[in-house]
Amino acid sequence: MDEQKKLLEIVAQANFPYHYSAGKLLSFFFTALRDEKKIYGRKCSKCGQVYVPPRPACGPCFAPTNEWVEVGPQGSLECFTVVYFTFLDPMTGQKRPVPYGYGLIKLDHASTRIQHFLSINDPKLLKAGMRMEPVFLDQREGKLSDIKWFKPVE
Numbered sequence: 001m002d003e004q005k006k007l008l009e010i011v012a013q014a015n016f017p018y019h020y021s022a023g024k025l026l027s028f029f030f031t032a033l034r035d036e037k038k039i040y041g042r043k044c045s046k047c048g049q050v051y052v053p054p055r056p057a058c059g060p061c062f063a064p065t066n067e068w069v070e071v072g073p074q075g076s077l078e079c080f081t082v083v084y085f086t087f088l089d090p091m092t093g094q095k096r097p098v099p100y101g102y103g104l105i106k107l108d109h110a111s112t113r114i115q116h117f118l119s120i121n122d123p124k125l126l127k128a129g130m131r132m133e134p135v136f137l138d139q140r141e142g143k144l145s146d147i148k149w150f151k152p153v154e
């Protein structure tokens, strides 16, 4: 008998809801995002790099980060894409309507970039270097998705 024909397919539905601690730094970061619509980064005590979202230590120098720095809210779009192929959004478990813009934004006073959705989904209207700002949801929960998307600064 062919080995492939012996294999069975197991059909199961998995459901793994879980909660975990955001930790000290992300708790501060997400609380400020939710309550004040402010974005903070964490500054390296040795080289001064500002990490957004915050990190407890600097990757290049292994030094602890030790200072909160308010960043943005505006920043520069460094690169982008427009997504036309739908897939399950890991944050919602639902298919996100396409097309949508997605980009890396370097917030003012930050050394790193955050990736987020863009209000524009026409690649002809997007340009690397354009100034962007976050649009916050009215009802915020303390998640990065409290920012609906980034839109061009008018």
Ligand SMILES: [Zn+2]
Residues within 6 Å of the ligand: 044, 045, 046, 047, 048, 049, 058, 059, 060, 061, 062, 063
């Ligand atoms: Zn450093």
